[in-house]
Amino acid sequence: MIAPDAAVLAARRAEMVALFDTAPIKHHFGMVLTYDEQGSAVFDLPYNPALDHALKGTHGGALATLLDNAGWFTVAPYFDTWIATVEFSVRLHQPVARTHLTARGELVRLGRRLSVARMEVRTPDGALVATGAGTFTVTSAVRI
Amino acid sequence: MIAPDAAVLAARRAEMVALFDTAPIKHHFGMVLTYDEQGSAVFDLPYNPALDHALKGTHGGALATLLDNAGWFTVAPYFDTWIATVEFSVRLHQPVARTHLTARGELVRLGRRLSVARMEVRTPDGALVATGAGTFTVTSAVRI
Amino acid sequence: MIAPDAAVLAARRAEMVALFDTAPIKHHFGMVLTYDEQGSAVFDLPYNPALDHALKGTHGGALATLLDNAGWFTVAPYFDTWIATVEFSVRLHQPVARTHLTARGELVRLGRRLSVARMEVRTPDGALVATGAGTFTVTSAVRI
Amino acid sequence: MIAPDAAVLAARRAEMVALFDTAPIKHHFGMVLTYDEQGSAVFDLPYNPALDHALKGTHGGALATLLDNAGWFTVAPYFDTWIATVEFSVRLHQPVARTHLTARGELVRLGRRLSVARMEVRTPDGALVATGAGTFTVTSAVRI
Numbered sequence: 001m002i003a004p005d006a007a008v009l010a011a012r013r014a015e016m017v018a019l020f021d022t023a024p025i026k027h028h029f030g031m032v033l034t035y036d037e038q039g040s041a042v043f044d045l046p047y048n049p050a051l052d053h054a055l056k057g058t059h060g061g062a063l064a065t066l067l068d069n070a071g072w073f074t075v076a077p078y079f080d081t082w083i084a085t086v087e088f089s090v091r092l093h094q095p096v097a098r099t100h101l102t103a104r105g106e107l108v109r110l111g112r113r114l115s116v117a118r119m120e121v122r123t124p125d126g127a128l129v130a131t132g133a134g135t136f137t138v139t140s141a142v143r144i
Numbered sequence: 145m146i147a148p149d150a151a152v153l154a155a156r157r158a159e160m161v162a163l164f165d166t167a168p169i170k171h172h173f174g175m176v177l178t179y180d181e182q183g184s185a186v187f188d189l190p191y192n193p194a195l196d197h198a199l200k201g202t203h204g205g206a207l208a209t210l211l212d213n214a215g216w217f218t219v220a221p222y223f224d225t226w227i228a229t230v231e232f233s234v235r236l237h238q239p240v241a242r243t244h245l246t247a248r249g250e251l252v253r254l255g256r257r258l259s260v261a262r263m264e265v266r267t268p269d270g271a272l273v274a275t276g277a278g279t280f281t282v283t284s285a286v287r288i
Numbered sequence: 289m290i291a292p293d294a295a296v297l298a299a300r301r302a303e304m305v306a307l308f309d310t311a312p313i314k315h316h317f318g319m320v321l322t323y324d325e326q327g328s329a330v331f332d333l334p335y336n337p338a339l340d341h342a343l344k345g346t347h348g349g350a351l352a353t354l355l356d357n358a359g360w361f362t363v364a365p366y367f368d369t370w371i372a373t374v375e376f377s378v379r380l381h382q383p384v385a386r387t388h389l390t391a392r393g394e395l396v397r398l399g400r401r402l403s404v405a406r407m408e409v410r411t412p413d414g415a416l417v418a419t420g421a422g423t424f425t426v427t428s429a430v431r432i
Numbered sequence: 433m434i435a436p437d438a439a440v441l442a443a444r445r446a447e448m449v450a451l452f453d454t455a456p457i458k459h460h461f462g463m464v465l466t467y468d469e470q471g472s473a474v475f476d477l478p479y480n481p482a483l484d485h486a487l488k489g490t491h492g493g494a495l496a497t498l499l500d501n502a503g504w505f506t507v508a509p510y511f512d513t514w515i516a517t518v519e520f521s522v523r524l525h526q527p528v529a530r531t532h533l534t535a536r537g538e539l540v541r542l543g544r545r546l547s548v549a550r551m552e553v554r555t556p557d558g559a560l561v562a563t564g565a566g567t568f569t570v571t572s573a574v575r576i
Contacts, residue, residue, distance in 0.1 A: 019198045020198060022198045023196065023197050023198035023203075024193055024194050024195070024196045024197075025194065025195050025196060025197055025203045025205065025206070026198075027194075028172070028194040028195065049168055050168050050169065050171075050172040051168070051169050051172065052167065052168045052169060053167050053168075053169055054163045054164055054166045054167035054170075055226065059167075059169045059209065059212075060209075060212045060216075060229050060232075061169065061205060061206070061208055061209025061210075061212050061213070062169070062205075062209075064205055064208035064209065064212065064232075064234065065203065065204075065205025065206070065208065065209070066205075068203075068204045068205050068208065068234075069205070072204075082199065084236070084239065085204050085236050086235070086236065086374070086402060086423060087233065087234060087235040087236065087375060087423055088204075088208075088233070088234050089231065089232070089233045089234070089377065089521050089565070090208065090212075090231060090232050090233070090234070091230070091231040091540075091541075091548050091565065091567065092228070092229050092230065092231065093540075093541045093543070093548065095228065108523075108525075108560070108563055109523075109525045109560060109563075111525070113401075113425075114374060114425065116523050116525060116563065118550070118563075118565075128540070128541060131540055131541075131548065131550075131565065133521070133523065133563065133565060135374055135375055135423065135523060137401075137402065230518070230546060230567060231519060231567055233377050233421070233521065235396075235397075235404050235421065235423060237396075237397045237399070237404065252379075252381075252416070252419055253379075253381045253416060253419075255381070257545075257569075258518060258569065260379050260381065260419065262406070262419075262421075272396070272397060275396055275397075275404065275406075275421065277377070277379065277419065277421060279379065279518060279519055279567065281545075281546065307486045308486060310486045311484070311485050311486035311491075312481055312482050312483070312484045312485075313482065313483050313484060313485055313491045313493065313494070314486075315482075316460070316482040316483065337456055338456050338457065338459075338460040339456065339457050339460065340455065340456045340457060341455050341456075341457055342451045342452060342454045342455035342458075343514065347455075347457045347497065347500075348497075348500045348504075348517050348520075349457065349493060349494075349496055349497025349498075349500050349501070350457070350493075350497070352493055352496035352497065352500065352520075352522065353491065353492075353493025353494070353496065353497070354493075356491075356492045356493050356496065356522075357493070360492075370487065372524070372527065373492050373524050374523070374524065375521065375522060375523040375524065376492075376496075376521070376522050377519065377520070377521045377522070378496065378500075378519060378520050378521070378522070379518070379519040380516070380517050380518065380519065383516065
């Protein structure tokens with residue numbers, strides 16, 4: 001697949017940031033989306049005690065949410081219809097507690113219908129907390 | 145590995161339900177844990193609009209959280225120290241919106257150090273929303 | 289998606305068995321395909337020392353091949369064009385050596401474009417050697 | 433975990449190459465193991481028609497075998513006992529036929545007991561055929 005040109009991608013990434021601001025889960029978790037210079041989606045999640053599990057570390061589901069988001073929002077700007085997550089894997093490398101987390105996606109394969117991204121979550125000091133990869137499919141749903 | 149006897153497992157499952165009640169994320173999502181007659185962990189999540197994504201469906205991260213929980217709490221009662229999720233996979237079969245969700249785990253392999261469970265999420269009418277499987281490891285952390 | 293009727297499925301399964309007989313890897317490994325009464329693809333692999341790894345157990349790649357096959361051939365009869373494996377996961381539960389292996393697929397989700405199966409490999413005494421799941425997509429390639 | 437020093441790693445990688453030469457599957461597939469300057473295991477598989485599926489492309493199981501190998505042999509030199517593959521995922525990006533394939537591993541996380549690698553398979557012109565990642569565990573089996 002041929003990627004859209006840089007101006008289109010930049011415009012769509014700006015739209016994605018605006019879109020994400022309308023997502024209830026953004027506010028419920030406290031996540032912030034930006035895009036880095038390579039066009040990767042970056043999600044910051046300042047420590048939110050409401051996402052702790054019973055042993056008071058950050059729940060793996062919060063890490064999975066960051067990974068899914070990082071992949072989805074890295075891939076989505078390449079398409080003019082909505083995409084859907086088909087599947088993703090999560091590998092948890094170390095427990096984390098009471099820390100800011102940053103997730104980042106990276107496009108691995110851009111396909112006409114199916115694309116693949118890999119994702120990671122790190123702490124501010126660079127420790128690798130979780131990695132994953134996922135498959136995303138285009139849908140017929142037209143973006144507004 | 146030889147599983148603990150039924151009375152021990154029943155007692156630990158009751159402890160797990162009490163433990164989960166102390167998890168901040170339980171209350172932030174609105175999840176309820178029970179165990180079924182086979183000893184599988186069952187998580188109910190009544191529709192919580194705060195977990196919607198921007199297109200107003202339930203975020204895949206919420207489904208991943210349910211899957212992780214269903215596997216972890218199915219496996220945990222078999223051990224007298226804490227377990228940790230090593231990895232899990234998530235396959236999303238259909239988008240869902242504005243619906244109660246129920247996740248269930250099933251023990252696939254009980255090992256001395258590494259165990260495997262599979263998990264699923266369904267709607268009240270039985271539609272299969274997501275499936276997954278995961279690997280869980282014992283840790284040296286003693287349960288209180 | 290509505291599944292084809294039973295007669296069509298039965299005919300396609302018979303075609304699949306014939307097709308697999310033309311696969312060079314079938315003969316290189318020594319695999320045999322049948323379908324069980326539920327329509328699941330079953331692959332038998334009598335012990336083949338050529339598939340041993342250096343420590344003289346059966347190589348995980350042979351187990352992965354069985355899993356991929358069990359999923360692909362369980363899903364394929366539902367479609368009138370070829371399908372392709374999008375992704376699959378492999379969990380290895382115990383090392384095996386010098387034994388016959390049997391893999392079996394199970395349809396989890398039948399979709400218009402994307403389907404999911406889960407798969408397992410057992411020894412003749414029923415020990416669970418490996419489990420997996422995968423996503424399969426229809427392609428536009430017409431079956432002959 | 434602290435990695436062994438460079439001389440130890442270099443010696444173990446040389447042992448691994450010798451070890452792999454004793455693997456029956458090496459010869460059955462026609463795979464060649466080397467290590468690159470970063471210490472990643474590299475597997476070359478010249479086109480072997482015996483690994484074709486019925487449609488005469490390279491079977492996904494052969495790709496999975498390369499991925500598993502690339503991860504296992506990248507991680508193994510860091511330990512003085514044998515390791516075992518716990519699980520790995522496989523994503524197939526495009527069908528391939530009649531071509532040399534090269535797989536490469538990359539260490540993602542080195543742990544005392546559990547380590548993670550990611551792996552990829554490319555054609556000679558650099559096309560990305562498959563990606564994966566896996567978890568590997570130390571065992572108590574002493575290397576000879």
